[in-house]
Amino acid sequence: MIRLQNIEKVYRTDTVETLAVNGISLDVAKGEFLSIMGPSGCGKSTLLNIMGLLDEPSKGIIRIDDQDVSKFSDQQLAKFRNKKLGFIFQSYHLINDLQVIDNVELPLLYRASSAKERKDLATEALEKVGLSNRLRHFPNQLSGGQRQRVAIARAIVGKPQIILADEPTGNLDSAMGNEIMEILINLNKNDGTTIIMVTHDENMAHKTHRLVRLFDGSQVV
Ligand SMILES: Nc1ncnc2c1ncn2[C@@H]1O[C@H](COP(=O)(O)OP(=O)(O)OP(=O)(O)O)[C@@H](O)[C@H]1O
Numbered sequence: 113m114i115r116l117q118n119i120e121k122v123y124r125t126d127t128v129e130t131l132a133v134n135g136i137s138l139d140v141a142k143g144e145f146l147s148i149m150g151p152s153g154c155g156k157s158t159l160l161n162i163m164g165l166l167d168e169p170s171k172g173i174i175r176i177d178d179q180d181v182s183k184f185s186d187q188q189l190a191k192f193r194n195k196k197l198g199f200i201f202q203s204y205h206l207i208n209d210l211q212v213i214d215n216v217e218l219p220l221l222y223r224a225s226s227a228k229e230r231k232d233l234a235t236e237a238l239e240k241v242g243l244s245n246r247l248r249h250f251p252n253q254l255s256g257g258q259r260q261r262v263a264i265a266r267a268i269v270g271k272p273q274i275i276l277a278d279e280p281t282g283n284l285d286s287a288m289g290n291e292i293m294e295i296l297i298n299l300n301k302n303d304g305t306t307i308i309m310v311t312h313d314e315n316m317a318h319k320t321h322r323l324v325r326l327f328d329g330s331q332v333v
Pocket residue numbers: 123124130131132150151152153154155156157158159
């Protein structure tokens with residue numbers, strides 16, 4: 113599903129050069145649930161953002177669904193990302209001025225779907241995460257776990273084949289974290305969604321199919 117070949121990422125400023133990702137090659141199979149662990153600053157988010165086509169590598173090749181995405185134009189990339197990928201971040205990244213249902217509909221605005229279809233799909237996604245009773249709330253009227261569930265609904269509303277999650281349980285207590293984890297496990301099992309999750313939590317990582325450990329930008333296991 114995803115093939116990374118010798119990916120390198122260097123961040124350059126006037127004074128410093130940081131090698132954030134140092135020659136990573138990784139295959140993620142369709143339907144796999146992969147977790148990524150490693151100390152702070154070892155390149156986990158950078159690697160996830162590269163896999164999610166939010167950031168470009170300095171070197172190396174990325175293939176998603178057997179397509180070499182480095183050849184895509186910006187417009188093709190945006191379209192591909194919107195259709196194939198869903199993102200979940202540690203800090204939710206919701207829009208506070210929009211009600212829950214409108215937050216979840218956002219990814220669909222870039223597609224040719226009707227207002228009715230968008231609403232139905234958003235309602236369905238919110239049902240999946242157990243938030244049918246909060247459609248008209250605003251994000252700041254929700255608990256952390258509920259906000260993260262809204263973010264998951266937004267990530268899955270377009271039925272992406274791949275979900276990329278950067279510490280999705282990092283801001284939650286363990287009970288809420290386990291609930292979020294259950295939702296991800298069910299998406300993977302029932303819908304066959306490929307999931308790549310960065311986590312600091314060994315317990316969460318051990319619930320996934322495979323664990324990759326990074327250190328200083330390189331894969332160690
Ligand atoms: N925009 C940037 N410019 C310069 N250096 C950066 C930039 N983004 C990240 N880095 C550097 O790249 C390295 C990897 O960062 P990254 O955010 O991928 O780490 P991480 O493993 O996700 O850490 P954490 O667990 O703290 O989230 C770090 O040393 C960081 O300082």
